[in-house]
Amino acid sequence: MFNENALQGQHILVTGASSGIGRAAAIAMASCGARLCLSARDAARLDETLQALAGSGHYCVPAELDGSDHIVELIQKTAQLHGPFSGMFHAAGISMLRPAKLSKEKQFDEIYASSVKSAMALARAASLRGVMEDGSAIVMMSSVAATRGQAGMALYSSAKAAIEGLVRSLAVEFAPRRIRVNAIAAGAVETAMHAQLTHTLGEQSLSAYEQKHLLGFGTVDDIASAVIYLMAESGRWMTGTSLSVDGGYSVR
Ligand SMILES: NC(=O)c1ccc[n+]([C@@H]2O[C@H](COP(=O)([O-])OP(=O)(O)OC[C@H]3O[C@@H](n4cnc5c(N)ncnc54)[C@H](OP(=O)(O)O)[C@@H]3O)[C@@H](O)[C@H]2O)c1
Numbered sequence: 001m002f003n004e005n006a007l008q009g010q011h012i013l014v015t016g017a018s019s020g021i022g023r024a025a026a027i028a029m030a031s032c033g034a035r036l037c038l039s040a041r042d043a044a045r046l047d048e049t050l051q052a053l054a055g056s057g058h059y060c061v062p063a064e065l066d067g068s069d070h071i072v073e074l075i076q077k078t079a080q081l082h083g084p085f086s087g088m089f090h091a092a093g094i095s096m097l098r099p100a101k102l103s104k105e106k107q108f109d110e111i112y113a114s115s116v117k118s119a120m121a122l123a124r125a126a127s128l129r130g131v132m133e134d135g136s137a138i139v140m141m142s143s144v145a146a147t148r149g150q151a152g153m154a155l156y157s158s159a160k161a162a163i164e165g166l167v168r169s170l171a172v173e174f175a176p177r178r179i180r181v182n183a184i185a186a187g188a189v190e191t192a193m194h195a196q197l198t199h200t201l202g203e204q205s206l207s208a209y210e211q212k213h214l215l216g217f218g219t220v221d222d223i224a225s226a227v228i229y230l231m232a233e234s235g236r237w238m239t240g241t242s243l244s245v246d247g248g249y250s251v252r
Pocket of ligand 1: 015016017018019020021022039040041042043045063064065066090091092093094095113114115141142143144185186187188189190191192193194
């Protein structure tokens, strides 16, 4: 869909690269000429992504992401070893569907560490000398849940709303270096996370949920295309926004 040179010469960190949207975006970005640093916790599944990439020079950095200094240092060391990044795509995250009364501190910490705190660790690393090139791009996964209420989604929704707030302020802070920062607010995309959320739904409820998306459920490639658009020269005038890629979910 995109020119095979759309990301030529770019060095892009992809979190959540062992599965779903992160993996699909990595495969698509490599086919557009990018050199990738793949990160997630599961080294074996990361390696499966690595084997699927076109081009050369890609590598894996397995890590449990959170907002710790350790993660910031890991990203800095990676940039020292492999060269500064020209892009970061933050797809790591976990889903959570549970009522408030069952949402304990542990779940709060899990969801915020993998999504929000780690997003801030990427930003902290990007602000260090030699980690991120001027004129580069950061893209973070948000969700329609950031702006829509649903029972059982308080933790997940608030984490995604936090991502969108973070993106707006980082866009202002990084603009002097021409580093663009954007989010993608995705509707339901068929991945392992989606399956985990929907496996308990009966046929009728699943169909009603799908129909809320005017164009049906999305595929990982629908999101990968948006990631490339924002990463590449095509997104050069986009910053501080949350791009809806949701099959029409949020129009009503
Ligand atoms: N699928 C949807 O319908 C949908 C809709 C809107 C937004 N999103 C967002 O899109 C992103 C990707 O979702 P997906 O559907 O592709 O989910 P997925 O298939 O479950 O993938 C999630 C990825 O995040 C990684 N991850 C989770 N916790 C981590 C941690 N603490 N440290 C490091 N890596 C971690 C997982 O790898 P390991 O297990 O190997 O660590 C995996 O690679 C998420 O941020 C999600 O909230 C998804």
